[in-house]
Amino acid sequence: MVAAPETDGAVLLLDVRTPAEFESAHIDGSVNVPLDRLEEYLPQLADAMTGRSVLICQSGGRARTAQTKLTAAGLHGSVVMTGGLNAWISSGAPVNRGRRSWSLERQVRLVAGLLVLVSVTLSLWWAPALLATAFVGAGLTYAGASDNCMMGMLLARLPYNRGGAGDPTAALARACRR
Template sequence: MTTTPTTGPAGRTVTASTVRRWSRPFVIDVRSAAEFEARHIRGSYHVPLGTLAEHSAELAEHLDDPESPLVLVCQSGVRAEQGRRHLAAAGLDRAHVLDGGVPAWAAAGGEVVLGRVAWALERQVRLVAGSLVLTGILGGRFVSPRLRLLAGGIGTGLTFSALTDTCAMGAALARLPFNREVTEPAPAAVVERVRRREPGPVR
């Protein structure tokens, strides 16, 4: 038996098992094209966060369907929450954020589409930040105490990222060639696919 969500606080997170019980959820994936290509929820729409931010008013008009519960998805929930805020600012305040993102959906037995394997940006950020902190600590001990400033700088950056709900390192990594092998879709094409209710990759 399928159910639809009842009226409640906007922007609340929702579990994968709950979404799977909903009737006709409208799932919007705000990750990069490379991440979406690697693995995405079957039937989801690809709307990169940047496109959603720049065209939130236009997209809000096409996403405002009371018959379809709106769920925003990313890798963990951070970018999806940013997308929810953009839509709320545009007047659409009924979106939910999938707790745990695509990995949680797959773990709950939800169907996913697999493609070219790629590391999620959040995983890349953890690798780079962790490596720099480790380099700073070891370098500060065996090379020069000044290298400990590197670890402090990364810690400061991560704290600022958490407080502002942004990620400068992630934005920088997204511009690297291996993260741009899959071309980001044109905003106009993204909006049109949503308008026409055509899920999947935007070619």
């Protein structure tokens, strides 16, 4: 069971998933600042993170990366929601739902699987195609060891994952006024 973060304004709920994932489902009152744009919003985050902050992603990995980046920038006191939004939803906690989209993790699994399938198939006629399989394997190994998925970061930049959540500036300004 995931403990519900306080939403009385004293806690900033910072969702670091892609805008499309955020549009699909998010906790009421959370602010979306995608992980790949975190540095861009550090000044606004410094103003908004005056109290406690809970970092949210789909399963916890991106939130831990965000916490590391925020701490390195001098913004301390954040906690990562254990299990991310997946655990939150599994516990029956409420979410705001919108347009459905695939999670970044699901997209990574699809692309990695397709790359392996296509490269193995092509290797039947052209042996060097197996290098793509080795490249995907090395990338997945690195992602598992470092908890940092480069393919996920690349996929997050696609227009499909940008969604229409808009610029986080206004949401962070509202969070500062709480």
